[in-house]
Amino acid sequence: MKTRPNKRLFLIGTLILVAGALAALVFSSFTGALVYFHTPTEVTAKTTELNGKKIRIGGMVQAGSLVKESGTQKIRFLVTDGTSQHPVRYDGMVPDLFREGQGVVVEGTWRTGQDFMADSILAKHSEDYVPVEMSKEGIEKSKDSLMKSLK
Amino acid sequence: MWIEIAHFSTLIALVLSIVLLTAPLIGVFWQRPVWVRIGRQASFIICALLTLACAGLIISFLKHDFSVKYVAEHASLKLPIFYLATAMWGGHEGSLLLWAWMLSLFVAIAAWKHWSTHSVSMPWVLSILGGVLLGFLLLVVFLSSPFDRLINPPFDGRDLNPLLQDPGMVFHPPFLYLGYVGFAIPYAFAMAALITSQSDNEWILATRRWTLFSWAMLTIGIVFGAYWAYYELGWGGYWAWDPVENASFMPWLTGLAFLHSVMVQERRRMFKTWNLFLIITTFALSLLGTFLVRSGVLSSVHAFATDPGRGVYILVFMAVLLLLSFGLLTMKSDQLKETPQLESPLSKEFSFLINNLFLVAGACTVLLGTLYPLAVETLSTAKVSVGAPYYNKVFIPIMLGMLLLMGAGPIIPWQRTTLARLRREFLLPIALGAIGIITALLLGVTHPFGVASVGLILFVTSTHLQDLIRNTKARMDKESLGPLVGFIQLIQRNKRRYGGMLVHLGTLTMVAGFVGSGLFQEERNLFLSLGDTLRIGSWSLTLQSVDKTARRNWKADEAVFKAENNGKTILLKPQKRTYSKSDQPTTEAAIHSAWNEDLYVVMGDAVKEGVWSFRIYRTPLVSWVWTGTGIMIVGVFWAMMQGRRLQRKPV
Known part of the structure; x- marks a missing residue:
C-alpha cells in the first residue's frame, strides 16, 4: 500500500483534473455562444463592425412591408424602430404572434449591404397582455412598453 | 365581500408571522417554553388564515367579481370553470399568495410533526420559517396585492392569457412551488442545527423525507412545464433553455446533489460543510427562481410583470438571507471539522463527490447563462442572449x-x-x-x-x-x-x-x-391542399378537410388529417385558434403519441385559397420522457x- 500523503495527492489531483475539465468545458462553450441584440438604428450605425457576426435585431414589423412569395413560405419585411429600418428575409413558418405592427426579434448573420437572412424569428408580444377591445391609448402604451422591453 | 375577508386574513397572518418570528426566540433567550408554544400555535393559525385567503380569492374568481383588479385581469365571463378556479395563480400576485400559503402549510406540518422529537432546534426552525413567511407576506400585502379593488369595475374581465389555458400550465406552478417551498424546511433545520451547535447528522435524518418530497415535486413541476411547452407552443420540442425553465432547473440540480451527498455524511460523517452549503444554495436558488419569474426581469411568456419595486424587494430579501446563512456557516465553521477522510478514488464517497462536482458545474452553467445577459444589460446598454447551443454543449x-x-x-x-x-x-x-x-x-x-x-x-x-x-x-x-x-x-x-x-x-x-x-427528429414544412398526401417515417398523411369550429371562448380553423401506418388509421386535427378576448391566434398542435414515436402536426396560415401551410414532425421516443x-x-x-x-x- 502506498503512503498516505501520496494517496491524498492522487485524490486531490483527480479532483482538480475533473473540476478543471468541467470549468474548461463551460467557459469554452460560453465564449462564442453569445448573440448580441441590436436595434435597427444601432445596426445602421455599426454596419461594418457587425459584418459577418451573428446578431439579433429587434423592432416592429413595419406596417405594409410584409411580402409573401406565393407558393413558398418565403417572406420579406422591414424591421423598424421608427428611425431606421432593414429588409429581412425568412423562409419557414412564422410564429403565431408574428404580424405587421407587432414586435419581432430576428436572428441571423449580418452581411453589410445585403438583406438580413433570418435563421429564426421570435415574435415578441408586449409584456402587458392586451385584449382586442382595449382603447387606442392602451395599445399605444403597450407599444411603448414593447419598444422599451426590446431595447 | 370575499376579497375583503381574504385581504383581512392575510393582514392578520402577516402580524402573526411577526409573532412566529419573535416569540420562539423570546422563549429561548428567557427560557420560557410557553413562548415557543405561542409560536407553534401562531403557525397553525397562520395556515388557517392563509387557507381562507386563498379560498376567498378563488371564490371571487368563481363569482366573476370583476371589481377585484386581479380577477378582472385574469378571467372573463366565458372562461371555463376549471380555468376560472385555477386562474388564482395565473398572475404573479396570486402566485405569490399561493407560495405563502404553501409555506404556511409546511411550517404548520413541521411544527406539528417535529415538535416533540426536535425540541432543541424547534424554536429556531419556527423563527427562521417565520422570517421567510414574513418576507413573503410583506411582498403580498404591500408590493404585489391580489386584493386591490377597481373603482369602476368592468362588465367583463380581460380573460386569462390563452397560452395558460391548458392543463399542463395549470399544474405546472403549484408543483414547482411545492418543490421550492419544500426546501425551506430542510434549510431551516440546517440553520437551526448550526445555531444550536448540533450540526451532526440529526438535521439530515429529520428532513430526509422533506428533501425527497420537495425534489420530487420540483421534478413534476418542471416536467409539467416541458409537457405544456410540447403540447401548447407548437414548435415540436419541450425544452428550449428558456430563462424561466432554467430558473427551476438550478435548484433541481443542486437539490439532486444534496440528496446524494447527505448519504455520505450519514454513513461516513464527511461533507458536513458541503451539505450545509448545498441546502443553503438550493433554497436560495428556489427563491431566485421565484424572483426571476415573478419580478419580470426576464422577458418571456411567463413573465408578465414589469415592476422594479418588487424586483428590488426580492433582491434585498435574498441578499439578507444569503448573508445571514453564509455568515453563520463561516462563524460556526470550527464545529464542522471532519475526522474521516477520503481513502480511495475507488469508493462510493468519491463517486458521490464527482457526481456533486458535475451537478454543481451544471448549476453554474445554467446560472452563468441565465444571469450573464441580465448583468450585461444592467451594466451596459448592450443586450445579449445565450442560446441553446451553449447549454447543449455543456450538458451532453x-x-x-x-x-x-x-x-x-x-x-x-x-x-x-x-x-x-x-x-x-x-x-x-x-x-x-x-x-x-x-x-x-x-x-x-x-x-x-x-x-x-x-x-x-x-x-x-x-x-x-x-x-x-x-x-x-x-x-x-x-x-x-x-x-x-x-x-x-x-x-x-x-x-x-x-x-x-x-x-x-x-x-x-x-x-x-x-x-x-x-x-432523430424529422421535420417537414410544406403546403397542402385538400386531398394531398405526404409520407413521413412509415406514416402516410392525407389532408381531408379544413373547417371552422368553435367553443365557449374561442373559435378556430381545424384541419383533419387521415394518418395511416401499417393498416392502422387515425385522425389528426390541428387547429389555429383565436380566443374571443384576444387578437393573438394560438396553435393547437395535433399529436399522436405512441410508445416509439410521436406524430405532431401544426397548422399554419392559408397561403392562398384552398392551400395551407403545415409543419409536421415525427419525433421518436418523446413519450419515454414522460414515462421516465x-x-x-x-x-x-x-x-x-x-x-x-x-x-x-x-x-
Missing part, C-alpha cells in the same frame, strides 16, 4: 458523465474496494455496454453522443439489474425463498436503496427519450416510505 457531456457515475456509484462499496471485486462487478456491464455501442454502430447510428448514450444506458441498466439479481439470489439462499418472494422482500427491506435505483432506471428512460427526440418521469416519481416515493433507520454501526 455532463449527462454522459453522470450516466457513467450512475452505473458505478450504487455498486462500489464505501471506503475502498479491490480491483478483483471491481472486475467481478463490472465485467458483464462493460461487455454489454460495448455490445450496445457496436450494435448501434451497425444499425447506422453515427452521432457520437447517440452511440455513447446507447452504450452507457445498457451499462447502467445491467449494473442495476445485476445487483438486483445477485441480492435476490442471496436472500433466496439465506432464507430459502422463491424468487418472487425473495425479490419482494429485498426491495421492501431496503426501500431507500431500491427506490433510488428505480429513480435511476426512470432517468435512463428519460435519457433514451432525450436522445431519441433530440437527435413517472418511474422516477414512483422511485422517490418508494424511497420516502422507508422510515428512520436504527442507528447504524459506524463504518
